[in-house]
Amino acid sequence: MTAVNLEGNRLAEGRENMHIAIVGHVDHGKSTVIGRLLADTGSLPEGKLELVREFCRRNARPFEYAFLLDALKDEQSQGITIDSARCFFKTEQRNYIIIDAPGHIEFLKNMVTGASRAEAALLVIDATEGVQENSRRHGYMLSLLGIKQVAVLINKLDLVDYSRAVFETVMEEYRVFLEKIGIEPPCFIPVSGMQGDNIAALSEKMPWYRGPSVLEILDAFEGEKPDQDKPFRMPVQGVYKFTRDGDNRRIIAGTVEAGTLTVGDRVIFYPSGKMSRVKSIEAFNESKKDSLSTGYAAGFTLAEQVFVSRGEIATLAGQLKPGVTSRIRANIFWLGREPFRKQKQYLFKLGTARIGATLEEVVKIIDASSLAVTRKDYLDKHDVAECILKLDRDIAFDPPDVLVQTSRFVIVDNYEIAGGGIVEEALADIHQATREKVHLRNIKWEKGCVEEEERAERYNQKPTLVLVTGKKEINRKQVAKALEKKLFEEGKPVYFFSMGNLLYGIDADIKASVKNDKKEHFRRLAEVANIMLDAGLILIVSVIELTREDVRQLGLGVNHEKIATVWLGEEVNTAVDIDLHIPETFSQDKTVATIKEYLQKKGIIFKPW
Amino acid sequence: MDHLTRLENKSIHILREAYSEFKSLCMLWSVGKDSTVMLWLARKSFFGHVPIPLVHIDTSFKIAEMIAYRDRLALKWRLDMIYGQNFKALQEKQTFPDGNCTRLQCCKLLKTEALINTLSGNWPRYRLNHDTGKYELDHNREPYSGVIVGVRSDEEGTRSKERYFSPRGKKSNWDLADQPPEFWNQYKTDFSPGTHVRIHPLLDWTELDIWEYISREKIPTVSLYYNQGEGTRYRSLGCAPCTRPVESTAKNVAEIVEELKTGQFSKIAERSGREQDKEDGGGLETLRVDGYM
Incomplete structure (x- = not known):
């Protein structure tokens, strides 16, 4: 019946917490099963049971264990669970946090929310109704969410005279479905939530079933194991330098998703490819550590300072490299009110990265219940599909067979x-x-011996590439030069550079007329900018009608956080995110003053103290 | 990794996400045990620093020791401390202790209203000047778009339905029937103008976890939580007129942990000493939907 090992699995000391999701079709009795688990393990607060009995009496409804969970007033009146409530109980082995996920199709996003927090799941199917649409859909979602430990409870056996035949028919139908979506046949348990059969203990009424009870199967599930043996991955949450009280540490902070990191290790950050060495592991109110392992919300300092920012993934040199690209093939489930469609700009979040994204192609749509494949060029709410996405910048990720945490996105x-x-x-x-x-x-x-921050402090500015752009007839160069002059007069190390200055020197070996060379032209501009920014300068470049693709190209060679874009005059739709728009009606002086004010507000030039 | 460390790391991750993603962020500090643990977790997250302003809603009916403890820690840990208050209601004596309204109305005026208007910047905020040790009118009236709150899902029914990052509408209202999805450590950090997001780093903690962590980290707490020889202690702290102590002999953190482990309170709701909950039909739903913590 079941391959799950029920013995030799006891924890000696310390309490382990396990999140269990309970899912299934609406009205198949999930809440009743939980209510019963709580009652039978003596986990209810005093008076709660009486309160609910009283509620039922006043409203002339039969008492149900499910009401124990439906703590919210409007839910009780509707009789359905609308969100994932959590409740706690414990066995000798560990503490359980049961997440009651709603079965109603309308609330799939809540089911996803609830189930994604779980390490294992109970899927409830009503023996009288058999396998329904959401029984299958939820099973499919569990596999997409990556929950591998699932027990199927075939419920309401009391209503079919505890029939073994009914149980086995439902079990067989569902087992076939699970096999199709590649889930290993889990454990099936015949239960009655209402009567408490096979929940906390095996029932006399089903002598033909001698597998585990629900409580036993819960205790047999295995807790999350840290991915210690996988390559080191830590998405950077932030780079902190809190200088108050004389603290000079520059700390790279994040949560270790896999692997270990030791002082002295060479780290490479992706997508930028910047490399340095770990100088120290940092923590507060803890004894000094020399290494960090999976699961720790951690911090470390670098021996040589490199510019890294939130959104990059810290990895170890010599280990498997993460993928870096701006085009991906992905499996997506859609929960939005509006369809997911082409030509619309979305935000893509993976790890700590946030990047603009568009849908390039829907490869195929899979019906999560019937598993039929259809074709559409957009995704409706609740569709599951294979898609191709195009991102505005590079992303670092891992394929799911390497590390699922760094392959998941929203x-x-x-x-x-x-x-x-x-x-x-x-x-x-x-x-x-x-x-x-x-x-x-x-x-x-x-690198030389002068740190980027030392330069920034000396020059009172953050090195930045300022792109001054606008339509052809706008005098961008004049503004760019006036801005250079203004900042220079205020003592800023600043340099104006014309795109044309590249053509006969650095670009002398390529033909500007050949269309493909525009990319190479921008690559070289980015390399020049990278050197000048590394020297601590503010570099002002004027460009005609900057496009998203231009910014994309420059962003490969210069960190996107070091690029500021200014659009002069009438806007044209070249689909590029501009930091600052300046109306044509502004005089040159006012334009320059506005740009300067913007640079100050963004902390690119520091106000004189 | 033991389970307290796991909880700690998850909370730190959430606090750092909030710090990175919200430009105008604050943390509510009631000076109770939960939000003090949260404050401690902030110090852990930011390596001894607390780069987030702490907001305290002072109903003026808090037990006096709580305010003294607040200011003592604020000075010691160099916290950016801010408080707000419903001056009008207090001046007009529109309070339950003055006998002019019910407990629920009082809570709404002194806590919910004061909270909403302090967060939005509509009402004055007072900020601790570390040089003088006195509070001064704060000139920054920018609304907070991210508000970190120390609620736990095991406290009462509605809190068990919370997200880690939970949006509030233009009137600070909570639409709990239509909450955004939240999965894979990705949180709601985008919000439309005029709305804000409540952030709940302690959602997965239980009362016992909190005390075990206080014990492990040696976090300073108010003495009201301990039996001073009268055979009672406070289990949950609120305003003096509406908070009752529980019978207990626990005199220190270790004894509280022991007491909770024996299950003496396992069947009594933690907030059962908080009288306003009872007026709200046994829960906090009415208050919370309108913007209460």
Whole structure:
């Protein structure tokens, strides 16, 4: 019946917590099963049972264990669970946090929310109704969410006279479905939530079933194991330097998703490819440590300072490299009110990275219940599909078989998380050659003895590439030069550079007329900018009608956080995110003053103290 | 990794996400045990620093020792301490202790209203000047778009339905029937103008976890939590007129941990000493939907 080992699994000391999701079709009795688990393990607060009995009496409804959970007033009146409530109980082995996920199709996003926190799941199917649409859909979602330990409870056996035949028919139908989606046949338990059969203990009424009870199967599930043996991965949450009270540490902070990190290790940050060495492990109110392992929300300092920012993933040199690309193939489930469609700009979040994204292609849509494959070029709410996404910048990730934590992402539409997905594969994009050059350049880069921060403090500015752009007839160069003069007069190390200045020197070996060379032209501009910024300068470059692709190209060679864009005059739609728009009606002086004010506000030039 | 460390790391991760993603962020500090643990976790997250302002809603009916403890720690840990208050209601004596309204109305005026208007910057905020040790009118009236709150899901029904990052509407209202999805350590950090997000780093902690962590980390707490020889202690702290102590002999952290482990309180709700909950039909739903913590 079950391959789960029930013996030899006892924890000696210390309490382990386990999150268990309970899912299934609406009205199949999930809440009743939980209510019963709570009652039978003596986990209810005093008076709670009486309160609910009283509620039922007043409202002339039969008492149900389910009401124990439906703590919210409007839920009790509707009789359905609308969100994932959590409740706690414990066995001798460990503490359980049961997440009651709603079965109603309308609340799939709540089911996903609840189930994604779980390490294992109970899936409830009503024996009288058999396998229903959401029984299958939820099973499919569990596999997408990556929950591998699932027990199927076939419920309401009391209503079918505890029939073994009914149990086995439902079990067989569901087992076939699970096999199709690649889930190993889990354990099936015949239960009655209402009567308490096979929940806390095996029932006399089903002598034909001698597998585990629900409580036993819960205790047999295995807790999350840290991915210690996998390559080191730590998405950077922030780079902290809190100088108050004389603290000079510059700390790279994040949570270790896999692997270990030791003082002295060579770390490489992706997607930038910047490399340094670990100087120290940092923590507060803890004894000094020399290494960090999986699961720790940690921090470390670097021996040589390199510019890294939130969104990069720290990895170890010599271990498997993460994928870096701006085009991916992914499996996506869509939860948004509005469909997921092409030509619309979305926000893509993986690890700590946030990047603009568009849907390039829907490869196929899979019906999560019938498993039929259809084709559409957009995703409706609750669709599950294989898609190709195009990102505005490079992303670092791992395929799910390497590390699932760094392959999962969400998509934000109109301020809301509207979809989730798993990156299956990095696809070729047009930036591959440039990216490889930049990575090699970063790894080989030799630094002097002056740190970037020391330069910034000396010059009172953050090195930045300021792109002054606008339509052809606007006098961008004049503004760019006036801005250079203004900042120079205020003592700032600043340099104006015309795109044309590249053509006959650095670009002398390529023909500007050949269309493909525009990419190479921008690559070289980015390399020049990178050197000047590394020297601590503010570099002002004027460009005609800057496009998203131009910024993308420059962003390969210069960190996107070091680029500021200013659009002069009438806007044209070149689909580029501009930091500052300046109306045509502004005089040159006012334009320059506005740009200066913006640079101050963004902390690029520091106000004189 | 033991389970307290696991909880600690998850909370730190959440605090850092909040710090990175919200420009105008604050943390509510009631000076109770939960939000003090949260404050400690902030010090852990930021390596001894607390780069987030702490906001305290002073109903003026808090037990006196709580305010003294607040200011003592604020000075010692160099906290950016801010408080707000419903001056009008207090001036007009629109309070339960003055006998002019019910407990629930009083809570709404002195806590919910004061909280909403302090967060939005509509009402004055007072900021601790570390040089003088006195509070001064704060000139920054920018609304807070991220508000970190130390609620735990095991406290009462509605809190068990919370997200880690939970949006509030233009009137600070909580639409609990239509909450955004939240999965894979990705949180709601985008929000439309005029709305804000409540951030709950302690959602997975239980009362026992809190005390075990206080014990492990040696976090200073108010003495009201301990039996001073009268055979009672406070289990949950609120305003003096509406908070009752429980019978207990626990005189220190270790004895509280022991007491909770024996299960003496396992069937009595933690907030059962908080009278306003009872007026709200046994829960906090009415208050919380309107913007209460």
